Amino acid sequence: MDKTIHLLIKKPEALDREVRIIVTSMFPDFDLSRYETALADVGRYFAGEQPGFRACDTPYHDWSHTLGVLLATARLMHGVHADRQEFSQRTVDLALVAALFHDSGYLCRENEEGPGARFTRDHVRRSIDLLEEYARSRGWPMEDFMDMECMIQCTDPARSPDAIVFPNFEVMLASHSLGTGDILAQMADDVYLEKLPLLFMEFSEAGITDFSSEYDLFLKTLGFYSLMRSKMRNKLSNVVASMGTHFRIRHGVERDFYSEAAVRNMDYLAELLNNLGEEYASGLRRRLDRDEHPIILAA
Template sequence: MKKEGVKLYDLVDLTNPQSVLDEIRYIVALMVNNFDHALFEQICADIKMLFEGDFPGYRASNTKYHDLEHTSSVVLAAGRLIHGAFMEGHSFSAKTILLGLIGAIFHDIGFIQTDSDVNGSGAKYTIGHEERSIIFMKQYLSQKSFSKQDLEDCTHIIKCTILSLEIKDIPFRSNDIVMLGKIVGSADLLAQMADREYLEKLFMLFKEFEEAGMPGYGSELELLQKTQNFYKYVALQRLSQGFDNVFAFMRFHFKNRWDLDRDLYQESIIANIDYLKTIVDSCDESYSCYLKYLRRGGLAEKLNYNK
């Protein structure tokens, strides 16, 4: 494959957690040689069990947007940004790298229901799911070799994924944890908006918003129509101002890891937003028109819309 033709989704299979884990292992080895891979892999295995309904006390994940693939994509994006920052001279210890990756792994666990929670889906926790994620993270990590300070650091990293929370209001203990928080917060935005099926998955995201009673979106089409402004006025503002442009580290990662002097995330996001603009301009309020354009992943068949 020619380098100029490489797309983000050509490099790692995000639907395969083992492929993501293998890539994380490779990336981390480029930075440090004393990383606790066994511990990290055990955490990843447990989280996979949690999403699949095999973790004691919990139901399988039932949110179609915030699923295991989303979590895997955020962890990988965070690992890539950490590596890019490392290539630009930021030094991280093996422990702080681990805490950053753990923050990414646990950031959306709050969507998963306990066995006794049988009403609705985990989407009902959309508002405030981060706090539920933090509670689970603390319970889980406290049973392993993590200190109270480690738990606080992971808490602050996860809080960087709360769009309504200003970074300046999070009491980080060190510059390294600030950087990791900004990296994980950026990874959460980049990973989902760069997804090859991002536009199709917005239909699934609306279903989660609808169950949660999220204001501002009366229909799937309204969510699609407002996504351009979300990108311009929320995501870009957060990435550039709140997170101090740490997303720029992606280019240094791809240059060093893949010999590609490009930011594949930005390329994918821009392609998604440009294509969305074309669809919105063409389709107005026609569901059938949107579904004609949004065919990746078999969306029409999965949702079975008759509108």
């Protein structure tokens, strides 16, 4: 009999359900109230339903990306909790909220000129600022906010994790889980290559000139993947090694499907560039609005 494992769950209700299953398997009495409130509120931010904010207009760093990072982070923390370091309920709770806010800095307030992509360079700082504003409105302890600030800082591509001061080892591992989840959720996406033109569009709107063309971004993505793989292993405590533990406990198969999917994407990208060159786009055939392509395993 075949078993279907959904790597990237793209229906919000199903993804929320999976996150709940994961955290309550770690802590049967887990208090989901803060997570539930933040999930609903951040969803409204991205939808433009929160007073003073416009809907998200960044096509790459959108609500779907945020939810993908949320799930990858929960899965990683589950694996780390099982085979390396037991987390407290509080730290898991804070990491879920930090994942929800980690790219909220792309959102535009009503009095700001868009598009949101123009905030690419400082979106991490803006995300932290919005989280602080939100935490104060909810009456959360400052200590909670400061721990979540560390977690979000680990998603900053321009900042080395070595430069972040963590209050303790547990928060560091949670932060590294979020930083790793941010990388994996993107590069393992079954439409990652199809979404790269959207990323180039955001870079162009931000005035980032690291890539001379969309083709140049595709060419440099292979090198970027190598850098991210090294970063996950050497700068983010190699928490990526615990992803297989999560899938073993949750699904009975000890494999890191995220890393495997990322490698498949890179292999196909190399094939496209080698065979088609600047006509690479003709080999991108997956629709951005498609459902996830499930991984089928022999049970």
